[in-house]
Amino acid sequence: MSILFVGGGNMAAALIGGLVSHGQALSDIAVVEVNEVTAAQLGARWGIRVYSTVPADLGGASTVVLAIKPQQMTELLGHFPTLPGATLLVSIVAGWTTSRLCAGLKGHLNLVRAMPNTPALIQAGVTGLFALPEVSEEDRARVQAMMHAVGSVHWLTKESQMDAVTALSGSGPAYVFYLMETLQQAALDLELPAEMGHALVLEMVRGAALLACSEKDAPARLRQRVTSPGGTTAAALRVLEEGAWAQVLKQAVQAAAQRSRELEDVV
Numbered sequence: 001m002s003i004l005f006v007g008g009g010n011m012a013a014a015l016i017g018g019l020v021s022h023g024q025a026l027s028d029i030a031v032v033e034v035n036e037v038t039a040a041q042l043g044a045r046w047g048i049r050v051y052s053t054v055p056a057d058l059g060g061a062s063t064v065v066l067a068i069k070p071q072q073m074t075e076l077l078g079h080f081p082t083l084p085g086a087t088l089l090v091s092i093v094a095g096w097t098t099s100r101l102c103a104g105l106k107g108h109l110n111l112v113r114a115m116p117n118t119p120a121l122i123q124a125g126v127t128g129l130f131a132l133p134e135v136s137e138e139d140r141a142r143v144q145a146m147m148h149a150v151g152s153v154h155w156l157t158k159e160s161q162m163d164a165v166t167a168l169s170g171s172g173p174a175y176v177f178y179l180m181e182t183l184q185q186a187a188l189d190l191e192l193p194a195e196m197g198h199a200l201v202l203e204m205v206r207g208a209a210l211l212a213c214s215e216k217d218a219p220a221r222l223r224q225r226v227t228s229p230g231g232t233t234a235a236a237l238r239v240l241e242e243g244a245w246a247q248v249l250k251q252a253v254q255a256a257a258q259r260s261r262e263l264e265d266v267v
């Protein structure tokens with residue numbers, strides 16, 4: 001499978017890294033990247049072909065991955081080559097629906113939307129996929145293999161689920177990193193040395209995530225096992241409940257899903 005990435009930023013680099021580690025030939029990967037610094041870094045890191053504009057023949061690629069920001073899409077599609085019907089178009093662009101993509105790509109229907117996340121950088125990502133009915137089983141398998149190279153894959157049954165996936169697992173790493181930043185600050189406030197606070201938070205989050213993945217018990221049950229009656233955890237959880245922490249977090253995820261719905265309309 002030869003792949004042309006349009007946009008060679010954070011997510012494209014993560015996907016390329018995963019593909020290369022799964023044996024994808026570097027000669028079968030090319031990138032279109034307008035940012036000269038990023039373009040030079042991609043070339044130096046992998047020695048792959050890097051274009052400054054989309055080549056009319058797509059560099060011979062059978063799969064094109066759109067990996068630019070939603071706000072950059074209208075300009076890109078304004079001068080995008082007409083795709084041969086057999087070319088598989090995969091878009092990781094948040095918010096852009098297949099209907100808008102199809103319209104911008106002159107009726108192209110061989111379309112799959114993918115929503116990965118940044119742990120893809122270490123092949124620990126999770127991706128939601130949605131394909132139009134016109135996409136063949138073979139092309140579905142190709143895109144599944146591509147995203148599986150950077151983590152696990154879940155097929156969506158309805159495109160509208162993509163906004164929730166974007167809000168949950170697409171944006172989700174930022175919520176966890178924010179929690180970690182806050183806990184590190186709390187460690188400083190409790191006068192732990194910065195390095196120790198940093199390590200304790202990292203190892204605690206890693207341990208909790210691994211435990212949750214290894215156990216059949218739901219997170220609520222795991223939480224109960226930490227919480228001794230009248231103990232320290234109960235004291236902390238009471239403060240979180242008083243601050244309506246769960247409601248605030250749910251509202252944050254709702255806001256992300258709403259923004260995903262709005263992003264289709266950005267120009």
Ligand SMILES: NC(=O)c1ccc[n+]([C@@H]2O[C@H](COP(=O)([O-])OP(=O)(O)OC[C@H]3O[C@@H](n4cnc5c(N)ncnc54)[C@H](OP(=O)(O)O)[C@@H]3O)[C@@H](O)[C@H]2O)c1
Nearest residue numbers: 007008009010011032033034035067068069070093094116
């Ligand atoms: N980051 C995430 O966690 C994440 C997760 C899932 C999905 N996504 C989606 O993935 C897409 C890319 O996100 P990202 O974080 O990888 O963004 P990014 O790091 O900004 O990468 C996009 C790259 O494309 C370049 N570019 C802009 N216009 C271009 C054009 N016409 N042709 C070729 N290259 C062009 C940008 O250059 P400039 O910097 O000079 O503009 C930038 O280097 C977004 O649509 C986002 O919604 C992101």
